[in-house]
Amino acid sequence: MSRPVTTFGARPWIQQHWDARAAGNFMLGGSGAGLLVAAPLAGGSPLLQALGLAMIAAGLAAVWLEIGRKLRAAHVFFNPRTSWMSRESLAALVVFGLGITSLGVRGTILDVPLALAGLLFLFCQARILFASKGIPAWRAPQVVPLVMLTGLVEGAGIALLFGDAAALVGLFGLALLARALAWSRYRMALRQPAAAAALESSGKLLMQLGTLLPVALLLLSSLAPESAWIAGLAAAITGWRLKFALVTRAAYNQGFSLPHLPIR
Amino acid sequence: MTRWAMVADLRRCVGCQTCTAACKHANATPPGVQWRRVLDMEVGEFPAVKRVFVPVGCMHCEDPPCMHVCPSTATRKRADGIVTIDYDLCIGCAYCAVACPYQARYKVDAAEFAYGEAMPNEEARHSEKRIGVATKCTFCSERIDAGLAKGLKPGVDPEATPACVNSCIAQALHFGDADDPKSNISGLLAENQFFRMHEELGTGPGFYYLWDRK
Numbered sequence: 025m026s027r028p029v030t031t032f033g034a035r036p037w038i039q040q041h042w043d044a045r046a047a048g049n050f051m052l053g054g055s056g057a058g059l060l061v062a063a064p065l066a067g068g069s070p071l072l073q074a075l076g077l078a079m080i081a082a083g084l085a086a087v088w089l090e091i092g093r094k095l096r097a098a099h100v101f102f103n104p105r106t107s108w109m110s111r112e113s114l115a116a117l118v119v120f121g122l123g124i125t126s127l128g129v130r131g132t133i134l135d136v137p138l139a140l141a142g143l144l145f146l147f148c149q150a151r152i153l154f155a156s157k158g159i160p161a162w163r164a165p166q167v168v169p170l171v172m173l174t175g176l177v178e179g180a181g182i183a184l185l186f187g188d189a190a191a192l193v194g195l196f197g198l199a200l201l202a203r204a205l206a207w208s209r210y211r212m213a214l215r216q217p218a219a220a221a222a223l224e225s226s227g228k229l230l231m232q233l234g235t236l237l238p239v240a241l242l243l244l245s246s247l248a249p250e251s252a253w254i255a256g257l258a259a260a261i262t263g264w265r266l267k268f269a270l271v272t273r274a275a276y277n278q279g280f281s282l283p284h285l286p287i288r
Numbered sequence: 289m290t291r292w293a294m295v296a297d298l299r300r301c302v303g304c305q306t307c308t309a310a311c312k313h314a315n316a317t318p319p320g321v322q323w324r325r326v327l328d329m330e331v332g333e334f335p336a337v338k339r340v341f342v343p344v345g346c347m348h349c350e351d352p353p354c355m356h357v358c359p360s361t362a363t364r365k366r367a368d369g370i371v372t373i374d375y376d377l378c379i380g381c382a383y384c385a386v387a388c389p390y391q392a393r394y395k396v397d398a399a400e401f402a403y404g405e406a407m408p409n410e411e412a413r414h415s416e417k418r419i420g421v422a423t424k425c426t427f428c429s430e431r432i433d434a435g436l437a438k439g440l441k442p443g444v445d446p447e448a449t450p451a452c453v454n455s456c457i458a459q460a461l462h463f464g465d466a467d468d469p470k471s472n473i474s475g476l477l478a479e480n481q482f483f484r485m486h487e488e489l490g491t492g493p494g495f496y497y498l499w500d501r502k
Contacts, residue, residue: 091420099377103360157489
C-alpha cells in the first residue's frame with residue numbers, strides 16, 4: 025500500500041502575467057467565434073459575421089496591448105508545430121480571410137466554412153489555457169469544453185439580440201445546457217480551493233442568471249418574444265464574467281511543494 | 289550525451305541567499321528579478337517547527353512546457369539540456385511564464401534600477417534587449433561554454449560553473465553532467481535520496497533536491 029504523500033511548501037499565488045487584456049481576448053474572441061458559428065443558423069446575416077470578426081479583432085487587439093514587444097507581433101506565427109498561441113493566430117488568419125471574402129461575395133457559400141473556422145479558433149483558445157501547465161485551474165482537461173461552450177453560448181446569445189430563428193434558439197438552448205454541464209464537470213475537477221473560491225460567485229451567476237433564467241425565458245418566449253434576447257444577453261454576460269474570473273482571479277499557480285523534508 | 293543539471297542539498301542550505309546575490313551580480317538582473325532565489329519555508333506547528341531553505345529557479349526541464357507553448361520559438365532547449373531564450377525573437381507574451389510550473393520566468397516592461405536613477409555600474413550592464421521579453425536562469429551558459437572551450441569541467445572548475453554554485457557557502461549547490469555516471473552530481477544522486485519539484489507534471493526537471501542519505 026502506498027503512503028499518502030504529504031507536501032510542505034510555499035502557498036500558491038495568483039499569476040501576474042496575464043491580466044484583463046488577456047482575459048479580453050478570451051471573452052471577445054470567444055464570443056466572436058461563437059457568433060460566426062451561430063450566424064448560419066440565424067440566416068447567415070452578414071451583420072452577425074461582421075460583428076463576430078470585429079469582436080475577434082478586438083480580442084486580439086486587447087492581447088496585443090499586453091505583449092512586451094508589440095512591433096514583433098508577427099513572430100507569434102513562428103511555432104504552429106507545438107504552440108496553441110501560434111495556432112490560434114493562424115486560425116485567426118483563416119477566419120479573417122474567409123470572413124472578409126464572405127462579406128465581399130455577399131452569398132452564403134462561405135457561411136459554413138467560416139463557422140468551422142470560428143470553431144477552430146475557439147478550440148485553439150481553449151487549448152491555450154489547457155497547455156498552461158503552471159496554472160492548475162487552466163490545465164484541467166475540463167477547461168477545453170468549458171471555454172468552447174462559453175464561446176458558443178455567448179455567440180448564440182448575442183445573435184439572439186438580432187433575431188430568434190428557431191434553429192438559432194435550438195443551438196442556444198443546447199449550448200446553454202451543455203455549458204452548464206461543462207461548468208459542473210469543471211468545478212468538480214477543480215482541486216485547488218483558492219481557485220474554486222475565486223470562481224464561486226461567477227459560477228453561481230452562470231448557473232442562476234446565465235442558465236436557469238435564460239431557460240425560463242426561452243420557455244416564455246412564445247408568450248413574450250422579447251424575452252429571447254434578454255436570455256441571450258444574460259447568458260453572454262455571465263459567460264464573460266466567468267472567463268474574466270478564470271483568467272485573472274482563479275489563475276493561482278501551484279506554489280512549491282516538498283514531498284520530503286531534509287533529515288539533518 | 290551531456291545533460292547539465294543542478295543538485296541542491298536541502299540538509300546543507302542555510303538560506304543565506306548568497307547564491308541569489310551572486311546570480312544578480314553575474315547576470316545583472318534588475319530589482320525584483322531573481323533568477324536564483326531561496327525559499328524560506330516554515331513547516332509544522334510549535335514546538336515541532338522546522339525551517340527549510342529551498343533554492344529554486346529555472347529547472348531546465350527535459351520536456352519544458354515553456355518551450356512548447358512559446359509562439360515565437362524564442363524558447364529552445366540545447367542538446368545539453370539547457371533551456372534558452374532568444375531575446376531577439378521573444379514577443380513578451382508571457383505564455384511561457386504561465387506555462388512554467390516553477391515560477392521561474394520574469395518579464396520587465398521598463399528599465400528599473402535599484403535607486404531609481406541608474407548607477408554607473410547598472411548603466412554599463414543594462415541591456416535593452418531584456419526589456420519586454422521573458423528572462424530566466426540560463427545556468428550561466430556563457431560561463432559553461434567559455435569554460436568548455438578552455439578545456440575546463442563545469443561543476444568542477446569554478447570558471448566553468450554557474451555563479452550560484454560557486455558562491456554557495458555551505459556546498460549545498462552542485463552542478464554537473466547527470467548523464468555522466470562518474471560526475472560529481474551522479475555520485476551525489478547515487479548516495480542520497482532525492483526528489484524533483486512537481487515531478488508528477490512530467491516535465492523532467494534538471495534540478496534535484498537531496499533530503500536524506502540512502
